[in-house]
Amino acid sequence: MALLRGVWELIPTDFSGIGIVFYVPPLTLPTISLRPTDNLVVRLPLASDDIANFLASISGKSSQWHDGFHLIDSRTFSLTHIAQFVAAPIGTTQVQLQIGGARHMTALLASQVAGVTSTAILATEGRASVYESGRCTHEEMFQ
DSSP: OHHHHHHHTTOOTTBOOEEEEEEOSSOOSOEEESSOOTTOSSOSSBOHHHHHHHHHHTOBTTSTTOSSEEEEETTTTEEEEEEEEEOOOOOSSOOOOOSOSHHHHHHHHHTTSTTEEEEEEEOTTSEEEEEETTEEEEEEEOO
């Protein structure tokens, strides 16, 4: 929640929301980059102190990297990937989505994948949600 709050405090006027996957390498969750990162202004992995600033800076619709999920190594708390399409397996377990749409469902399903410690969503209206093991474990509304 602290990271999401840090991003919220710095969001641009065209904020589009963000999704984050926290994982322990090696990543077993299927992902693919939505955008090339060869012209990215920062070098990944990015250390923990700079993550909120960076995520806020790319979270506006005017940024080519605003879409998809961003991946953070849970062990080192470093941002390792940005703008990733996440193909979370549906599996056979029945899941219940309490709020949101596709981004929330992806976060919920991804949180069930081995090696994923949690997922987080920060919606445009300021609702922060954290998913662990296929359920929403924390929610907060930022003002």
